[in-house]
Amino acid sequence: MKVAVLGCGGLGHVHARIYAGMEEVSLTAVCDIDAGRADRLAEELGVAAYADFRDMLEEAEFDVISIAVPSWLHHAYAVQAARAGKHVICEKPIALTAEDARDMIDVCEANGVRLFIGHVVRFFPDYVHLKQTLDNGAIGKPGVAHASRKGGHPAATHPWYADEAKSGGVIVDLMIHDLDFLRWSFGEVARVYGMVRNEELLEYALVTLEFESGAVANVEAYWGYPGQFQTKAELAGSGGIVQTSSLDSSSVRVHRRESASENGPFVAIPGSPSFHSPYELELKHFIACIRGEAEPAVTAQDALRALEIALAAKQSSQTGHPVQLAPAAQGYHGGDHR
Amino acid sequence: MTTLRIGMISFAHGHAFAYFHALRRMPGIEISGIADPERGRVQSLTDEFGIRYFADYEQLLALGLDAVVICSENALHAEHAIAAARSGAHVLCEKPLGITPEQMDAMILACRDQSVQLMTAFPCRYLPAVREAKRLIDQGEIGDIVAIKGTNRGTFPGGWFVRPELSGGGALLDHTVHVMDLMHWITGAKADTVYAYAANLFQPGLDVDDAGMLHVRFDSGAIGVIDTSWSRQAPFPTWGDVTMEITGTRGSLFVDALAQKNEVYSRSADQGRWDYWGDDMDTHMIQAFIDAIRSGKPVPISGEDGRRAALVALTGYRSIEAGRAIPLIEA
Numbered sequence: 001m002k003v004a005v006l007g008c009g010g011l012g013h014v015h016a017r018i019y020a021g022m023e024e025v026s027l028t029a030v031c032d033i034d035a036g037r038a039d040r041l042a043e044e045l046g047v048a049a050y051a052d053f054r055d056m057l058e059e060a061e062f063d064v065i066s067i068a069v070p071s072w073l074h075h076a077y078a079v080q081a082a083r084a085g086k087h088v089i090c091e092k093p094i095a096l097t098a099e100d101a102r103d104m105i106d107v108c109e110a111n112g113v114r115l116f117i118g119h120v121v122r123f124f125p126d127y128v129h130l131k132q133t134l135d136n137g138a139i140g141k142p143g144v145a146h147a148s149r150k151g152g153h154p155a156a157t158h159p160w161y162a163d164e165a166k167s168g169g170v171i172v173d174l175m176i177h178d179l180d181f182l183r184w185s186f187g188e189v190a191r192v193y194g195m196v197r198n199e200e201l202l203e204y205a206l207v208t209l210e211f212e213s214g215a216v217a218n219v220e221a222y223w224g225y226p227g228q229f230q231t232k233a234e235l236a237g238s239g240g241i242v243q244t245s246s247l248d249s250s251s252v253r254v255h256r257r258e259s260a261s262e263n264g265p266f267v268a269i270p271g272s273p274s275f276h277s278p279y280e281l282e283l284k285h286f287i288a289c290i291r292g293e294a295e296p297a298v299t300a301q302d303a304l305r306a307l308e309i310a311l312a313a314k315q316s317s318q319t320g321h322p323v324q325l326a327p328a329a330q331g332y333h334g335g336d337h338r
Numbered sequence: 339m340t341t342l343r344i345g346m347i348s349f350a351h352g353h354a355f356a357y358f359h360a361l362r363r364m365p366g367i368e369i370s371g372i373a374d375p376e377r378g379r380v381q382s383l384t385d386e387f388g389i390r391y392f393a394d395y396e397q398l399l400a401l402g403l404d405a406v407v408i409c410s411e412n413a414l415h416a417e418h419a420i421a422a423a424r425s426g427a428h429v430l431c432e433k434p435l436g437i438t439p440e441q442m443d444a445m446i447l448a449c450r451d452q453s454v455q456l457m458t459a460f461p462c463r464y465l466p467a468v469r470e471a472k473r474l475i476d477q478g479e480i481g482d483i484v485a486i487k488g489t490n491r492g493t494f495p496g497g498w499f500v501r502p503e504l505s506g507g508g509a510l511l512d513h514t515v516h517v518m519d520l521m522h523w524i525t526g527a528k529a530d531t532v533y534a535y536a537a538n539l540f541q542p543g544l545d546v547d548d549a550g551m552l553h554v555r556f557d558s559g560a561i562g563v564i565d566t567s568w569s570r571q572a573p574f575p576t577w578g579d580v581t582m583e584i585t586g587t588r589g590s591l592f593v594d595a596l597a598q599k600n601e602v603y604s605r606s607a608d609q610g611r612w613d614y615w616g617d618d619m620d621t622h623m624i625q626a627f628i629d630a631i632r633s634g635k636p637v638p639i640s641g642e643d644g645r646r647a648a649l650v651a652l653t654g655y656r657s658i659e660a661g662r663a664i665p666l667i668e669a
Contacts, residue, residue, distance in 0.1 A: 144565060150590075193663070199484060202484065208563065216551050
């Protein structure tokens with residue numbers, strides 16, 4: 001099975017290097033509109049470089065495309081690849097509107113190709129453990145959950161993130177990880193209430209999810225946090241509590257002085273190394289699914305639902321009113337979340 | 339230093355025991371009597387420390403006290419505070435100040451009419467981490483406050499706390515008010531819109547909520563949320579928490595007010611335990627009350643402060659009924 005990667009930014013690098021190291025697939029090409037960036041990555045991995053996706057579609061040999069371009073481009077490239085008969089693995093969020101997301105799903109189905117969305121938190125061992133602890137009954141019935149994700153503002157280095165029309169903002173881009181995780185854990189969401197504050201290089205959101213079961217969760221997402229990227233979560237149930245925190249589980253901590261001066265500033269770099277990164281587990285799993293060797297741990301429908309919850313939270317933050325979600329059982333049609 | 343004569347009305351709320359011991363250790367204080375309809379609740383104290391017991395609080399008030407500490411069931415705060423004020427005693431009242439806006443207005447008015455002071459017992463203002471956070475924020479360390487995510491999670495209290503006619507509400511009322519008061523105090527802003535969710539998720543078959551999530555918007559534009567749930571239970575190693583993730587335009591400040599703890603793992607217990615070793619908030623709050631009435635200066639946490647925090651919780655219940663965010667009632 002042959003794979004190509006579209007987008008040679010941070011995550012494109014991650015994807016390409018993982019495929020290059022996988023025995024199950026061979027990476028044949030990478031593509032980026034920044035030709036220099038594509039060339040450098042292609043040279044590192046010994047594959048072909050393209051600056052135009054249409055050229056790669058015509059010339060390169062691949063069965064699967066891994067899409068790691070800015071979110072507003074997901075839909076167009078995924079649809080184009082699907083129509084060319086390529087299986088699609090696409091970074092989250094699936095798209096920026098539910099209509100685009102549904103179209104991606106429909107076009108992939110119509111063209112007989114698979115579609116996978118990179119909700120990588122489902123492959124983080126700490127979050128998998130939370131879910132397993134809930135599922136094995138250790139904390140009883142779902143009660144109150146929290147999830148939090150904070151880090152620097154990505155627009156500080158990639159200005160497109162500051163444009164909501166391109167990134168979807170902090171809820172659609174960042175919080176969506178936890179929205180998917182919490183729905184995975186606590187089930188379907190019935191109602192969403194959201195609050196957002198936007199300042200210069202700061203976007204902060206507080207969202208409450210009311211689940212069909214009656215359980216509730218509050219989710220925090222923060223772009224512009226002046227500290228180490230960090231995540232934490234807690235599931236509290238009728239029979240107990242399970243908590244995780246990326247800071248508390250930093251198993252390697254480096255502290256070093258930035259200058260020779262005794263009292264100069266210092267930097268602290270907490271790390272949590274694993275032998276297999278969650279991205280590697282995720283991409284291997286998606287490839288196994290395409291080869292018919294595994295059932296997807298997260299589907300495109302899950303990704304669509306996470307997007308719908310995120311969009312409902314945004315809508316709530318704009319109107320000041322809670323947003324009722326259409327029951328999942330009734331399908332994913334209709335753009336009105338009220 | 340003249341001796342201040344203090345009475346205590348009701349030990350229904352367990353905080354009364356901490357307040358009692360704080361008062362007992364304070365110089366210049368006489369605990370003149372304890373009134374409680376349930377003698378058994380206080381007998382060990384009255385016996386050990388030789389304190390007069392009254393079944394009827396009116397008889398206690400007839401002693402002509404300088405001040406009273408009220409830890410009765412929430413629904414009785416108003417009756418007790420108004421009677422105390424009429425007897426000429428200053429009042430320190432357990433939170434929430436009352437369970438209806440009318441009750442709280444009457445309490446504030448009665449104290450004003452009698453020229454006695456009314457203080458709401460919000461001991462969390464006397465957690466050192468909270469005071470330090472306020473100091474740092476006041477000096478502009480993180481810029482203007484954008485948002486506060488707070489938690490005041492706790493243990494299922496049982497008893498009258500889950501009888502709505504006595505408590506006025508469940509976890510949403512019980513645990514909104516502490517952090518809400520801190521939010522008001524730290525931001526200097528007023529809550530003006532509230533959205534809440536509450537449910538019975540931890541203990542089966544309650545008549546009140548034991549889980550709550552309350553969103554608030556302030557007149558400054560800041561946003562906030564508080565988890566009020568009684569979600570802690572054995573074998574969780576401590577009773578609960580007081581935390582605030584405070585986001586400002588120039589930085590972020592995290593308060594984990596009870597983080598000053600040591601972890602105890604003993605073979606004599608079947609669970610680990612977190613022992614808090616930080617400064618005792620109850621003692622410092624009681625001291626502040628006593629200092630204010632002794633010096634004639636305004637108490638540091640007014641009845642109005644207590645009313646404002648409780649109104650947010652009461653608005654939360656109205657929001658749940660309405661199914662939407664609503665303006666603060668009687669703002």
